[in-house]
Amino acid sequence: MTDTVAMAQVGTAAPRRRRLSARQGRWLSTCGGLIVVLVILAIIAVHLWPGFDAFTQDLAHARLGPFVDPKHPLGTDVVGRDLLSRVAAGGQTTLLITAAIVLVNFVVGTVLGLLAGFFGGWADNVIALVTDVSLALPAVLLLIALSAIFGPSALLMILVLGFTHWMSFARLARATALSLRSRDFVMAPRMLGASSARIIRTHILPHVLPQMFIVAVTSIGSVILLQAGLDYLGLGIQPPDPTWGGLVLEGQKYMRLSPWQVILPGLAIFLVVGGTTFFSQRFTAESTQPLRKVR
Amino acid sequence: MSAEMIRKAPLLEVNGLVVTTTGPDGETVRLIDDVSFTVDDGEVVGIVGESGSGKSLTMLAVMGLLPYGLEVAAGSILWRGKDIVGLREQQLREIRGRDIGMIFQDPMTALNPLRRIGSQLAEAIRLHQRVPRRVARARVHDLLDTVGVKDAAKRARAYPHEWSGGMRQRAVIAMAMANDPALLIADEPTTALDVTVQAQVMRTLEKARAELSSALILITHDLGLAAQNASRMLIMYSGRIVESGSTRDIFLSPTHPYTQGLLKSRLAERDERAYAIPGNPPSPRLRPSGCAFAPRCELSRGRSVCVDARPRLELRANGSCSACHFAQELGAPVAPVGSEA
Numbered sequence: 001m002t003d004t005v006a007m008a009q010v011g012t013a014a015p016r017r018r019r020l021s022a023r024q025g026r027w028l029s030t031c032g033g034l035i036v037v038l039v040i041l042a043i044i045a046v047h048l049w050p051g052f053d054a055f056t057q058d059l060a061h062a063r064l065g066p067f068v069d070p071k072h073p074l075g076t077d078v079v080g081r082d083l084l085s086r087v088a089a090g091g092q093t094t095l096l097i098t099a100a101i102v103l104v105n106f107v108v109g110t111v112l113g114l115l116a117g118f119f120g121g122w123a124d125n126v127i128a129l130v131t132d133v134s135l136a137l138p139a140v141l142l143l144i145a146l147s148a149i150f151g152p153s154a155l156l157m158i159l160v161l162g163f164t165h166w167m168s169f170a171r172l173a174r175a176t177a178l179s180l181r182s183r184d185f186v187m188a189p190r191m192l193g194a195s196s197a198r199i200i201r202t203h204i205l206p207h208v209l210p211q212m213f214i215v216a217v218t219s220i221g222s223v224i225l226l227q228a229g230l231d232y233l234g235l236g237i238q239p240p241d242p243t244w245g246g247l248v249l250e251g252q253k254y255m256r257l258s259p260w261q262v263i264l265p266g267l268a269i270f271l272v273v274g275g276t277t278f279f280s281q282r283f284t285a286e287s288t289q290p291l292r293k294v295r
Numbered sequence: 296m297s298a299e300m301i302r303k304a305p306l307l308e309v310n311g312l313v314v315t316t317t318g319p320d321g322e323t324v325r326l327i328d329d330v331s332f333t334v335d336d337g338e339v340v341g342i343v344g345e346s347g348s349g350k351s352l353t354m355l356a357v358m359g360l361l362p363y364g365l366e367v368a369a370g371s372i373l374w375r376g377k378d379i380v381g382l383r384e385q386q387l388r389e390i391r392g393r394d395i396g397m398i399f400q401d402p403m404t405a406l407n408p409l410r411r412i413g414s415q416l417a418e419a420i421r422l423h424q425r426v427p428r429r430v431a432r433a434r435v436h437d438l439l440d441t442v443g444v445k446d447a448a449k450r451a452r453a454y455p456h457e458w459s460g461g462m463r464q465r466a467v468i469a470m471a472m473a474n475d476p477a478l479l480i481a482d483e484p485t486t487a488l489d490v491t492v493q494a495q496v497m498r499t500l501e502k503a504r505a506e507l508s509s510a511l512i513l514i515t516h517d518l519g520l521a522a523q524n525a526s527r528m529l530i531m532y533s534g535r536i537v538e539s540g541s542t543r544d545i546f547l548s549p550t551h552p553y554t555q556g557l558l559k560s561r562l563a564e565r566d567e568r569a570y571a572i573p574g575n576p577p578s579p580r581l582r583p584s585g586c587a588f589a590p591r592c593e594l595s596r597g598r599s600v601c602v603d604a605r606p607r608l609e610l611r612a613n614g615s616c617s618a619c620h621f622a623q624e625l626g627a628p629v630a631p632v633g634s635e636a
Contacts, residue, residue: 120363121363121364183404184399184400184401184404184405185404185405185406185407185408186407187360187399187405188397188399188405188406188467188470189418189419189422190360190391191358191360191391191392191396191397192391192392192396192397192418192419192422192470192471192473193388193389193390193391193392193393193422193423194388194392194418194422195388198422202407202410202418203407203410206409206410207409
């Protein structure tokens with residue numbers, strides 16, 4: 001341990017920008033993960049809280065500030081709905097949709113990447129074309145167009161974001177499959193009469209999955225941000241159902257009267273995005289560390 | 296037709312095989328150019344040639360596993376008399392592993408590093424035999440026993456990195472033998488091993504082969520290895536067979552200048568510098584229209600026929616076949632007509 005740290009300092013003799021040591025990086029990443037876990041636990045706890053109610057309006061108690069009324073620990077919005085409940089309920093929606101989007105990205109990207117990398121040839125060309133088209137598609141415009149036709153919904157958002165942000169999964173899965181394809185241990189089962197499906201499943205997928213999980217973790221933050229942005233634009237979940245982006249949009253109108261209506265959901269977004277970003281640093285840092293020591 | 300002529304079809308018969316690919320300028324490049332040979336049941340055939348001569352490619356064509364962009368343009372590959380060129384992938388899968396077992400060059404890479412050796416061997420068995428896991432496991436232990444891995448039950452649980460190179464090559468041999476194939480193809484089976492281990496592994500291979508009484512095609516660039524193990528040899532050069540015959544004939548009286556060059560290149564005596572054939576083998580794209588070996592051949596100096604006409608692989612008086620216009624100058628006149636068995 002101490003050895004690595006020492007080597008890190010030797011390795012970057014004249015650092016222009018100070019690089020985090022491995023230990024500091026790991027510490028930050030643990031903190032990030034911890035924050036995310038705490039936010040999720042808090043969301044669950046609020047749902048179990050007896051005063052949980054995200055929808056009942058109570059104009060007599062509208063625009064209460066935080067820490068004023070014990071029945072509304074974080075205050076109320078302009079129509080008197082409990083803000084703590086709304087932020088927690090919004091968090092649940094936002095995080096579940098994020099998970100769904102990342103899952104769709106994960107599956108679509110991994111499958112297409114494996115097919116392209118393993119089979120090569122025309123399969124690779126076709127999938128490269130699909131990738132280019134997907135990269136060129138502006139997700140927001142697509143969502144606006146489809147929302148106009150079908151009406152905005154959670155499912156639509158999951159599908160649109162799910163099918164427009166899988167490219168980083170596909171790229172890595174393709175590269176890994178491509179490098180494994182010509183390896184003997186992948187050729188060997190083929191010579192033994194194994195089918196391509198079987199080879200991909202038992203010999204290539206186990207090498208690709210860990211990397212896909214890393215991409216998934218690193219992409220969570222950006223998906224939450226994108227989704228919050230779309231909710232803010234009114235393209236996602238519709239009011240009165242709360243989402244973090246939607247809460248910011250609602251609160252914005254009353255920014256001067258009750259700024260906490262914007263600050264609270266904004267803070268929640270900040271915590272989770274920051275947390276996942278720091279958490280994912282562990283993986284990116286470890287995979288991009290300059291080679292310090294030849295063993 | 297005499298009785299001998301209506302004999303059983305050979306195990307493997309390759310006729311006029313041509314494998315082509317498309318060159319950078321869209322031209323057709325013949326990587327394997329008119330290769331024919333047969334392998335009989337239980338026979339050990341060596342295929343010798345330098346890198347890029349098409350040894351491995353011929354075998355990939357036999358297994359129907361040519362890389363993307365390469366195709367069999369002409370010729371037939373008969374497995375027990377049945378043409379397998381152009382068979383559907385599913386039918387080829389039946390043949391691979393069950394009828395033909397393949398042994399790889401590099402045991403360091405031929406095993407999946409993330410899976411236990413025992414489970415990889417069991418996979419090979421269960422691909423072709425519907426047996427319960429327990430039976431497959433017992434069979435794995437037998438296999439490992441056959442290839443000389445002691446304490447098989449315990450060692451089968453190891454991962455490839457826990458085994459030495461020689462041990463792993465034994466595992467690879469066991470894998471190829473998993474379904475008692477009638478033909479084993481060993482592609483440079485000892486090249487990646489230490490010299491001390493090479494002999495052991497070859498002994499294991501030969502023992503295992505004899506036990507199954509399967510045929511073996513030994514692909515190698517090591518004439519000595521081929522000579523020790525094979526009863527018959529094919530010498531390949533630039534995608535063609537230049538000489539074929541019994542190992543004895545080829546060693547005692549080579550009838551092709553390339554074979555002669557190869558034999559001369561071996562380290563024989565002390566204090567003697569190894570002979571080297573001048574020049575390099577041609578790229579298949581720029582292969583001379585006549586004899587592919589002509590530019591490097593001492594025998595062809597100043598003879599236009601070598602440049603103009605491609606020599607056919609013809610039976611010589613000593614029983615070997617040679618593709619050289621001037622084989623008779625090497626003491627091998629064309630066999631008299633009608634002597635062909």
